Amino acid sequence: MFEIIDKQRLAAGVFRYVVQAPEIAKKAKAGQFVILRLNEHGERFPITIADWDSGQGTLTLFVQAIGKTSIEMSLLHGGDSILDLVGPLGLATEIENFGTVALVGGGFGIAAIHPIARELTQAGNKTISIMGSRNRDLLLMQDEMKKVSSEVRVATDDGSLGTEGLVTDVLNDMIDKGEIIDRVIAIGPLVMMKAVSELTRPLKIQTRVSLNPIMVDGTGMCGACRVTVGSEMKFACVDGPEFDGHRVDFDGLINRLKTYRPEEKKSLDQFSQVVDDECRLGNL
Amino acid sequence: MSASKGKKIPRQPVPEQSAKARSKSFDEVSYGYTPTMAMLEATRCLQCKKPKCVMGCPVHVAIPEFIKLVAAGEFIAAARKIKETNSLPAVTGRVCPQEDQCEKYCVLGLKNEPVAIGQLERFAADYERREGKIEIPELAPSTGKKIAIIGAGPAGLTAAGDLAKLGHEVVIFEALHKAGGVLFYGIPQFRLPKEIVDAELEYLKLMGVEIKVNYVIGKIKSLDELMTDEGFDAVFVSTGSGLPYFLGIPGENLNGVYSANEFLTRVNLMHAWEFPVFDTPLHAHKTIAVIGGGNTALDAARTALRLPSTEKVMIVYRRSPDEMSARDEEIKHGKEEGLEFRYLENPVRILGADGWVTGVECQKMKLGEPDSSGRKKPIPIEGSEFELEADAVVIALGSGTNPLIAQNTEDLKTDSRGRIKLSDADIQKTSKKGVFAGGDIVTGAATVISAMGAGKKAALGIHDYVMSQ
Ligand SMILES: Cc1cc2nc3c(=O)[nH]c(=O)nc-3n(C[C@H](O)[C@H](O)[C@H](O)COP(=O)(O)OP(=O)(O)OC[C@H]3O[C@@H](n4cnc5c(N)ncnc54)[C@H](O)[C@@H]3O)c2cc1C
Ligand code: SF4
Ligand code: FES
Numbered sequence: 001m002f003e004i005i006d007k008q009r010l011a012a013g014v015f016r017y018v019v020q021a022p023e024i025a026k027k028a029k030a031g032q033f034v035i036l037r038l039n040e041h042g043e044r045f046p047i048t049i050a051d052w053d054s055g056q057g058t059l060t061l062f063v064q065a066i067g068k069t070s071i072e073m074s075l076l077h078g079g080d081s082i083l084d085l086v087g088p089l090g091l092a093t094e095i096e097n098f099g100t101v102a103l104v105g106g107g108f109g110i111a112a113i114h115p116i117a118r119e120l121t122q123a124g125n126k127t128i129s130i131m132g133s134r135n136r137d138l139l140l141m142q143d144e145m146k147k148v149s150s151e152v153r154v155a156t157d158d159g160s161l162g163t164e165g166l167v168t169d170v171l172n173d174m175i176d177k178g179e180i181i182d183r184v185i186a187i188g189p190l191v192m193m194k195a196v197s198e199l200t201r202p203l204k205i206q207t208r209v210s211l212n213p214i215m216v217d218g219t220g221m222c223g224a225c226r227v228t229v230g231s232e233m234k235f236a237c238v239d240g241p242e243f244d245g246h247r248v249d250f251d252g253l254i255n256r257l258k259t260y261r262p263e264e265k266k267s268l269d270q271f272s273q274v275v276d277d278e279c280r281l282g283n284l
Numbered sequence: 285m286s287a288s289k290g291k292k293i294p295r296q297p298v299p300e301q302s303a304k305a306r307s308k309s310f311d312e313v314s315y316g317y318t319p320t321m322a323m324l325e326a327t328r329c330l331q332c333k334k335p336k337c338v339m340g341c342p343v344h345v346a347i348p349e350f351i352k353l354v355a356a357g358e359f360i361a362a363a364r365k366i367k368e369t370n371s372l373p374a375v376t377g378r379v380c381p382q383e384d385q386c387e388k389y390c391v392l393g394l395k396n397e398p399v400a401i402g403q404l405e406r407f408a409a410d411y412e413r414r415e416g417k418i419e420i421p422e423l424a425p426s427t428g429k430k431i432a433i434i435g436a437g438p439a440g441l442t443a444a445g446d447l448a449k450l451g452h453e454v455v456i457f458e459a460l461h462k463a464g465g466v467l468f469y470g471i472p473q474f475r476l477p478k479e480i481v482d483a484e485l486e487y488l489k490l491m492g493v494e495i496k497v498n499y500v501i502g503k504i505k506s507l508d509e510l511m512t513d514e515g516f517d518a519v520f521v522s523t524g525s526g527l528p529y530f531l532g533i534p535g536e537n538l539n540g541v542y543s544a545n546e547f548l549t550r551v552n553l554m555h556a557w558e559f560p561v562f563d564t565p566l567h568a569h570k571t572i573a574v575i576g577g578g579n580t581a582l583d584a585a586r587t588a589l590r591l592p593s594t595e596k597v598m599i600v601y602r603r604s605p606d607e608m609s610a611r612d613e614e615i616k617h618g619k620e621e622g623l624e625f626r627y628l629e630n631p632v633r634i635l636g637a638d639g640w641v642t643g644v645e646c647q648k649m650k651l652g653e654p655d656s657s658g659r660k661k662p663i664p665i666e667g668s669e670f671e672l673e674a675d676a677v678v679i680a681l682g683s684g685t686n687p688l689i690a691q692n693t694e695d696l697k698t699d700s701r702g703r704i705k706l707s708d709a710d711i712q713k714t715s716k717k718g719v720f721a722g723g724d725i726v727t728g729a730a731t732v733i734s735a736m737g738a739g740k741k742a743a744l745g746i747h748d749y750v751m752s753q
Pocket of ligand 3: 215216217218219220221222223235237238
């Protein structure tokens with residue numbers, strides 16, 4: 001069992017958890033993930049390691065409550081426990097002094113970008129973090145990102161903060177104005193990562209994206225997490241989750257992520273019913 | 285019981301659930317012998333002076349001796365006799381390919397049917413468990429040595445049991461949230477009830493073995509860290525086989541295409557057949573094509589058949605029935621349950637619409653000369669392409685190796701396919717000091733009993749090694 005030490009609500013449906021997991025915390029690196037299973041009936045659910053503290057023996061995880069498991073997790077509080085937690089999984093982000101690195105984080109992806117920005121800044125890079133969200137209320141971790149980046153730019157769909165538009169507009173604008181960018185790391189919705197990769201491809205800027213395919217074991221046994229990179233089949237849990245954005249077949253992955261849409265809905269509907277009943281009974 | 289009389293008794297059939305009753309049930313297909321049936325079958329054994337069957341068994345179970353005890357009604361003694369060399373008889377009795385091993389060499393098989401060695405083994409082991417007569421063996425006094433076992437499949441579990449008996453402190457590290465390896469996530473409930481695997485795990489715990497789940501070694505700890513920081517005197521790597529092979533044909537990323545490992549893991553380990561009570565889903569399919577001819581293909585196909593939405597399951601195999609590597613009993617059961625077997629057909633493309641599978645384009649094959657595996661090589665027949673309708677495809681072509689340990693251990697030698705190389709096969713020793721390895725991670729996908737055999741040899745090798753340090 002892994003105890004939840006702290007839980008905070010950051011925005012509508014977005015929570016930050018600090019979980020006791022000393023052995024994983026000792027080994028965690030930026031770019032890696034864990035798989036958790038909440039209880040005996042639970043699914044194996046991959047989550048990016050957003051931060052870690054080897055001294056305290058804790059991991060920080062962000063959860064966006066959108067499906068059955070994430071909503072169920074959003075009902076857990078400090079003092080509750082998670083049944084299974086395994087990691088750190090996947091390969092760590094490559095950290096070197098590349099020169100100038102643009103870190104593009106969309107929505108919830110900002111949580112995953114944060115430790116990478118910190119490590120790259122520490123390694124001597126000029127780090128320009130470009131954060132995007134639908135509106136200012138949904139923008140995560142502004143202050144934290146400012147602390148770990150050389151510069152921060154913001155784009156919101158409605159213009160309520162920063163540039164009105166998309167993160168790619170900001171990136172494009174920067175490049176137009178003559179900023180020499182040596183590497184781009186983009187984490188967020190697949191369409192965003194795809195758009196960033198399309199933008200940087202003709203400019204030949206090395207672009208890394210972090211993929212979130214369906215996973216079961218997360219240890220390289222089941223093959224569910226396969227993605228096409230170049231013309232090769234790769235497995236995100238052992239070969240990734242980061243890949244060369246210019247070679248990833250995003251459309252194939254977008255399609256595969258639809259596999260369980262009907263089942264996810266069914267699971268959620270049934271769960272909502274339970275939650276409603278519990279609320280009515282005053283148990284929640 | 286005289287030998288001549290024995291010959292006249294036919295091989296005793298095993299009571300089973302009817303094909304109809306079991307086609308949508310995950311309960312075990314075979315009920316196993318009753319004591320009377322087992323005793324009768326046991327009297328068929330000729331008690332050969334030089335038993336050939338024993339040579340056919342990878343771990344040389346004392347076959348005539350245990351069968352004699354069954355014939356005498358001494359079932360618990362029979363189980364203990366088997367356990368002298370085979371620590372998981374309830375498992376092997378159910379999953380060994382007996383027709384290629386012990387029973388293949390039984391002299392009765394020359395003219396008639398061989399003694400049902402596997403069924404008798406299963407019977408004795410089940411009897412001992414059901415009667416609650418499983419006893420913890422006497423453990424040697426503590427040696428003060430600590431051994432780490434990586435991976436809780438048959439190889440690891442066997443080594444753990446033997447090492448604990450020798451007085452060592454044993455800790456098993458397992459990557460998944462549940463120990464058992466393929467016995468748990470791969471082989472389905474209807475063939476190997478999970479209670480049996482759980483009973484074996486309980487037995488190891490009673491012997492003092494500690495099982496730590498959710499530990500991916502290579503990630504959370506390296507082999508070197510185990511031996512330096514954590515004080516382990518030796519390590520046994522038994523991580524099994526790894527990433528499944530795919531066909532390498534167009535359409536494999538369509539929705540509705542699964543590896544057999546994924547399909548079986550969803551059902552066995554994650555209970556997808558009880559969705560939405562359990563959270564892990566499996567999409568509801570109607571017509572499922574399973575590609576391959578081994579045990580994994582048969583397990584996936586028969587699992588698919590049992591899912592509520594399934595109407596039809598086909599096994600598509602590119603060779604002929606003679607080359608199929610699945611156990612005979614599974615093929616027979618699959619046929620009875622209504623699997624459609626399609627031989628000498630090979631998929632060349634998976635067809636789809638709107639991102640989902642709609643069928644498989646196959647090519648007809650003919651058999652040519654034997655290839656490197658000794659089996660006749662299938663040769664495509666030009667112009668014979670045709671389409672099979674299916675809304676799901678399960679690929680069961682075997683698997684490669686898991687890269688995690690080798691990736692993170694520089695001085696551990698592997699071959700070109702990533703399998704761990706042994707420097708002394710008699711004791712399962714690797715190129716790295718203090719590190720031993722066995723099971724599928726060394727041989728590539730093989731059998732439960734060969735993995736157990738490797739675990740046994742490793743335990744002796746490790747014992748000698750740590751005691752000489
Ligand atoms: C579907 C299926 C059906 C089969 N049917 C039969 C049959 O009928 N008869 C037969 O004889 N054989 C059968 N086999 C083959 C047989 O199951 C295997 O040969 C046998 O299980 C190998 O045992 P093992 O101990 O080497 O590995 P496994 O059983 O694969 O166990 C390895 C364990 O190690 C764990 N692990 C992996 N990496 C790590 C790591 N880095 N850290 C910690 N733990 C790790 C895995 O999670 C797993 O639990 C079948 C195989 C499959 C897939
Ligand atoms: S372990 Fe397998 S091969 Fe050996 S006697 Fe038992 S069933 Fe036969
Ligand atoms: S999640 Fe199973 S192989 Fe990657």
